[in-house]
Amino acid sequence: MNRLLPLIQNETLKIWRKKRFYVVILVLLVLIPIFTYAQMKVAENNREKFSDWRNQTLQQINDYQNALSSDRVPEEWKRFRRIAVQQLQYYLDHDVNPTTPDGVTFTRGFMANSVTLFYPLLVLAIASDLISGERTTGTIKMLLTRPVRRWKILLSKWIALTFYVSLIIVASGILCYLIAGAIFGYGGWQMPIFTGFSISGSNVDSTYVHAVPQWLYILMQAGLIWFAQMVVAAIALMVSVLIRSTSASIVTMMAAVIAGTILANMSSSWQSAKYLFSVNINMTGYLAGSPPPIEGMTLGFSLATLTVWAAAALIVSFTVFTKQDILN
Structure with a gap:
């Protein structure tokens, strides 16, 4: 343990000095105001068209029902709309506005929409060249010449990576709340959010639906997002160990994440796709009651x-890293 702590500090500082995390924060500072402005324009348009949120929700239900009667809409899309109609009707019956514009609601929506692609790309900015990048610069050779076991070196990198993945999620949530709150207000923490919808085909079972305050919902959402992004980080670490080239490592992981996002929207009839990691990343959908990418997934x-x-990724990473010839 005495030797592990300095290694963790060293790895944390190395990632910090690469200034990748600065880039992540800069990206958030650029994109969040853009999304906030877009949300503000949507809220203004809705206020002009509808006298209150109930009329807006009723109009949305009518739009979905009209789409269900159209032969041009694919059956898969109709399934999503049938589920959405039942959920919106549930909010309407319980007099809860599902789209209240405030800083907390915006943060919840931003995090839910970022879990499958945006967050993984931010994680890859930190994780994808953790080992391959040091091979390219030659620093890994200097590190391995020290009297420290290889598994401790890789463990220190994994712990440092865990810290930065956690920091990305926390920083994005704080920035969302601060920036969006300046426009929509900083309230909404106690607003009730319904969770527990059970999806079976095109039917929604509301037997176990219960309301939780929005602050608790965001905590549950953030926990699922963190777990999903740690899986992405573990796979990125494995690819970085297996592939010596930094550019190849980055491209491989980016291709896997982007292809997985596309596949998740197209794999409803391919049952075996449910075992791919990228199809399972969006676990926040289960909280919101969204239908899973493939029927039967929970x-x-x-x-x-x-x-x-x-x-599996961590086992492969530690096994290969401790045995492969890196010095030559």
């Missing part, structure tokens, strides 16, 4: 699948 299934992927 939160427990996605957690178990991602756990297997992360464990």
